[in-house]
Amino acid sequence: MSKLAINGGKPLRDAKTDPWPKWPVWDENEEKGLLEVLRSGVWSYNGPKEVEFNKSFAKFIGTEYAISAANGTVSLQLALEACGVGLGDEVIVPGLTWQATAGAVLDVNAAAVLVDVRRDNWCIDPAEVDQAITPQTKAIIPVHLYGCFADMDAIMAIARKHKLRVIEDCAHKHGGELKGRKAGSIGDVGSFSFQLSKLMTAGEGGALTTSDPELFERLDALRNCGRRPESQESADKGAGLYGSEGDLIQSGNYRITDFQAALLIESLKRLPQQNRIRGENAKYLNSLLAELPGVVPMKNDKTEALGACYNFSFRYNKAKFRDLDVRKFREALGKELACSVEASYEPLNACSLYTPHTKPRRYRLSKKYWHQIDPAAFELPVCHKIFTEESVCFHHTVLMGKKADMDLIAGAIKKIYDNAEELL
Ligand SMILES: Cc1ncc(COP(=O)(O)O)c(C=O)c1O
Numbered sequence: 106m107s108k109l110a111i112n113g114g115k116p117l118r119d120a121k122t123d124p125w126p127k128w129p130v131w132d133e134n135e136e137k138g139l140l141e142v143l144r145s146g147v148w149s150y151n152g153p154k155e156v157e158f159n160k161s162f163a164k165f166i167g168t169e170y171a172i173s174a175a176n177g178t179v180s181l182q183l184a185l186e187a188c189g190v191g192l193g194d195e196v197i198v199p200g201l202t203w204q205a206t207a208g209a210v211l212d213v214n215a216a217a218v219l220v221d222v223r224r225d226n227w228c229i230d231p232a233e234v235d236q237a238i239t240p241q242t243k244a245i246i247p248v249h250l251y252g253c254f255a256d257m258d259a260i261m262a263i264a265r266k267h268k269l270r271v272i273e274d275c276a277h278k279h280g281g282e283l284k285g286r287k288a289g290s291i292g293d294v295g296s297f298s299f300q301l302s303k304l305m306t307a308g309e310g311g312a313l314t315t316s317d318p319e320l321f322e323r324l325d326a327l328r329n330c331g332r333r334p335e336s337q338e339s340a341d342k343g344a345g346l347y348g349s350e351g352d353l354i355q356s357g358n359y360r361i362t363d364f365q366a367a368l369l370i371e372s373l374k375r376l377p378q379q380n381r382i383r384g385e386n387a388k389y390l391n392s393l394l395a396e397l398p399g400v401v402p403m404k405n406d407k408t409e410a411l412g413a414c415y416n417f418s419f420r421y422n423k424a425k426f427r428d429l430d431v432r433k434f435r436e437a438l439g440k441e442l443a444c445s446v447e448a449s450y451e452p453l454n455a456c457s458l459y460t461p462h463t464k465p466r467r468y469r470l471s472k473k474y475w476h477q478i479d480p481a482a483f484e485l486p487v488c489h490k491i492f493t494e495e496s497v498c499f500h501h502t503v504l505m506g507k508k509a510d511m512d513l514i515a516g517a518i519k520k521i522y523d524n525a526e527e528l529l
């Protein structure tokens with residue numbers, strides 16, 4: 106008789122009687138905030154909730170400024186524009202990330218240069234960044250992917266040496282802290298997403314963080330049709346928003362609503378405690394994984410708190426599982442645990458959602474550019490190994506429960522290991 110749930114055996118968890126923690130999290134505080142906005146009639150445009158959120162987010166991240174934006178895709182685009190990146194420039198991005206990281210580069214008419222990642226933490230490999238630099242390179246976008254920090258010491262050193270801008274893609278790292286600095290406060294600009302699945306959410310939304318007053322001014326204007334505040338005071342009051350002529354800059358509407366800001370204010374209040382729970386569980390689960398055959402915990406800096414992780418991931422070694430394909434392993438694990446177990450993002454040189462050549466009227470700016478942005482022109486062997494052979498990822502909600510849930514995850518891996526022959 107089969108033991109594994111995927112073959113009809115009894116699963117280790119029954120989602121009906123024992124569901125995983127829910128996401129998003131909200132209570133009467135969110136309801137109260139949303140009603141306040143509703144009744145105030147100030148539903149958007151530098152409303153009081155947006156101003157309050159920007160201030161508290163900047164304070165939390167440890168930057169002088171934070172600016173909310175429509176989502177974490179346009180925030181990257183605005184960051185690039187504010188840094189002066191455009192046609193003729195190259196921007197180095199990791200090959201393993203959500204397509205928006207590279208797509209934003211195309212949307213400012215620059216060329217996204219895809220480089221490989223490190224196998225132990227799936228983040229951009231500084232050695233590859235170094236190799237990819239040309240006289241056209243203007244910026245680097247390290248992504249703190251899933252649960253790991255990109256090697257910011259190495260990246261900042263490269264950026265300083267070559268006078269490049271660094272835009273941290275923090276869509277997965279709200280509140281992540283390394284050596285006393287939060288993600289989003291290390292590079293020139295930090296870019297955040299508040300899409301529904303993220304560690305902070307308003308359904309959709311984004312934010313930019315910086316301590317550079319010039320970048321702040323440009324970012325603020327770019328997200329608001331080119332308008333700029335006359336002074337910080339007038340910006341805080343949401344008034345006096347038309348800058349003097351000559352100061353102006355062409356742009357569009359990338360603002361959020363005050364409803365979103367009301368949710369984000371509460372989301373930010375919840376984040377430290379949620380990160381603490383996730384951090385304790387991630388640390389414990391990693392310690393269990395380290396004792397199991399055939400799986401390898403992600404490599405994190407010892408000083409890093411682990412709670413700011415969009416996904417809990419680990420590496421699978423199929424040789425130890427009698428060559429069982431990782432897809433089958435993930436499927437079996439999902440059935441045991443009654444939750445979704447996913448692969449990493451598809452490498453961007455073979456990603457079905459990163460296809461610049463489907464838009465010739467927009468991106469065929471020149472023959473050279475068309476060539477430069479061909480994803481297939483980049484080699485990303487490590488990204489491919491991770492995607493096709495090694496990646497096992499859970500949404501962060503699995504870390505929001507009890508220590509016993511971590512024992513269950515480790516138990517499910519062991520059960521599959523012990524019964525792998527059922528799947529061969
Ligand atoms: C690494 C990364 N960057 C950027 C984004 C874009 O954020 P948004 O969905 O808010 O546009 C995402 C969203 O998943 C992401 O994962």
